[in-house]
Amino acid sequence: MILNDSARRLLREPLVHFLIAGAAVYALLSGRPPDAGERRIVVNERVVSALVSRFEESFRRLPTKDETDGLIRDWVQDQVYYREALSLGLDEGDEVVVRRMRRKMEAMAVADAESRTPSDAELQVMLDRDPARYAEDPQTSFDQVYLGADTPENRALAQNALARLRRGEAVSPTPAPIPATFNAARSEAISTQFGDDFAIALRNLAPGQWNGPLASGLGLHLVRVTARTAATAPSLQKVRQRVENDWRAAANLRAREEAYARIVKGYDVVIELPK
Amino acid sequence: MKDPLDGNLDRVQVIKGWVDAAGKAHEKVIDVVWSDMARRKPVNGKVHAVGDTVDVQRATFGNTIGAPSLATVWTDPEFDPTQRAFYYVRVLQIPTPTWMAYDRVKYGLRLPPEIPMKHQERAYTSAIWYSPA
Numbered sequence: 001m002i003l004n005d006s007a008r009r010l011l012r013e014p015l016v017h018f019l020i021a022g023a024a025v026y027a028l029l030s031g032r033p034p035d036a037g038e039r040r041i042v043v044n045e046r047v048v049s050a051l052v053s054r055f056e057e058s059f060r061r062l063p064t065k066d067e068t069d070g071l072i073r074d075w076v077q078d079q080v081y082y083r084e085a086l087s088l089g090l091d092e093g094d095e096v097v098v099r100r101m102r103r104k105m106e107a108m109a110v111a112d113a114e115s116r117t118p119s120d121a122e123l124q125v126m127l128d129r130d131p132a133r134y135a136e137d138p139q140t141s142f143d144q145v146y147l148g149a150d151t152p153e154n155r156a157l158a159q160n161a162l163a164r165l166r167r168g169e170a171v172s173p174t175p176a177p178i179p180a181t182f183n184a185a186r187s188e189a190i191s192t193q194f195g196d197d198f199a200i201a202l203r204n205l206a207p208g209q210w211n212g213p214l215a216s217g218l219g220l221h222l223v224r225v226t227a228r229t230a231a232t233a234p235s236l237q238k239v240r241q242r243v244e245n246d247w248r249a250a251a252n253l254r255a256r257e258e259a260y261a262r263i264v265k266g267y268d269v270v271i272e273l274p275k
Numbered sequence: 276m277k278d279p280l281d282g283n284l285d286r287v288q289v290i291k292g293w294v295d296a297a298g299k300a301h302e303k304v305i306d307v308v309w310s311d312m313a314r315r316k317p318v319n320g321k322v323h324a325v326g327d328t329v330d331v332q333r334a335t336f337g338n339t340i341g342a343p344s345l346a347t348v349w350t351d352p353e354f355d356p357t358q359r360a361f362y363y364v365r366v367l368q369i370p371t372p373t374w375m376a377y378d379r380v381k382y383g384l385r386l387p388p389e390i391p392m393k394h395q396e397r398a399y400t401s402a403i404w405y406s407p408a
Contacts, residue, residue, distance in 0.1 A: 148343070149283075149338075149342060149343050150338075175346060176276060176343070176344040176346075177276050177344070177346075178276075192279075193279065194279050195279035195280055196280075198279070216279055217277070217278070217279025217280050217281075217343075218276070218277065218279050218343040218344070219343045
């Protein structure tokens with residue numbers, strides 16, 4: 001009887017319940033391999049052929065047997081680390097992961113625009129909207145005589161030198177590593193060498209005659225414009241690639257913005273600025 | 276030759292380096308060509324400072340001093356054909372405001388006094404090495 005009583009008391013103990021339940025669970029699960037779901041990594045033909053073709057893309061040949069084994073080993077390591085890191089939550093709050101995921105979403109959004117080829121009519125509309133953007137840079141050919149730094153003395157001497165040049169006499173320039181003649185120079189190149197003010201002043205000179213002195217960032221110059229090509233109205237045929245690039249950039253931007261607007265609608269964004 | 280948008284040039288220097296018989300290293304800075312040479316005569320082999328047009332309050336400078344380009348031919352008067360040596364050239368600009376000075380004006384900052392407000396920017400060539408034949 002005493003034994004019976006203590007046995008009944010024992011059966012009421014929560015610890016005993018726990019131990020029995022634990023033993024039952026253990027018995028159920030023991031002998032089962034740890035391959036359920038996320039903990040199983042399968043290297044099948046699809047994986048291997050993807051690895052091989054990526055290798056072939058980089059090295060322009062098929063991998064050897066050893067190299068293939070290496071690729072597989074590395075892929076398995078990737079998977080193990082990746083899954084383990086995810087289960088540890090290492091992707092949380094990682095700026096690089098966040099940015100990468102955003103790029104993938106954006107790439108999905110622009111995939112359509114990226115694969116479309118714009119029609120000539122569409123491009124022509126873009127070209128007509130801003131022809132100056134695609135116009136060829138005007139080119140200027142000119143001769144120049146450098147007269148040294150921009151000082152009052154040199155300015156006075158410049159008048160004399162200009163008169164001599166106009167009479168067809170020679171003037172020896174102040175020695176400096178500046179070419180005496182420029183052939184079909186783009187205004188950008190002229191700006192780089194002489195500064196923007198000089199390039200603009202040069203644009204307003206009538207060709208054929210010595211003029212000046214023009215001041216540049218280097219000093220004073222006497223200048224004779226010999227030839228000039230005007231900015232030409234661009235034909236679509238010539239600038240098609242540039243217009244298409246702009247078209248694509250605009251289309252991608254629009255697609256990204258539309259996709260974002262669609263997604264963000266499902267979110268409640270609260271911005272709490274510090275007071 | 277200066278940059279057309281930037282400050283004029285103050286001077287060009289040659290820096291010579293050599294090791295003497297006692298194994299001691301020497302370096303010598305020689306001013307070889309500079310702006311306004313008629314008025315700036317060297318004293319004891321040194322040319323005095325070019326001057327200073329920097330307005331720190333407004334972070335501006337003027338190209339009223341210095342030269343747009345400097346050129347010369349220089350021969351080492353102390354050249355010793357039996358001695359190894361290196362030479363390189365250094366070009367000094369006239370004083371200009373530092374980027375901190377520009378930022379100070381643009382953003383209306385108050386900066387501690389140890390921040391330099393002007394400096395002379397410089398450009399270096401690579402060295403040439405002379406070895407006795």
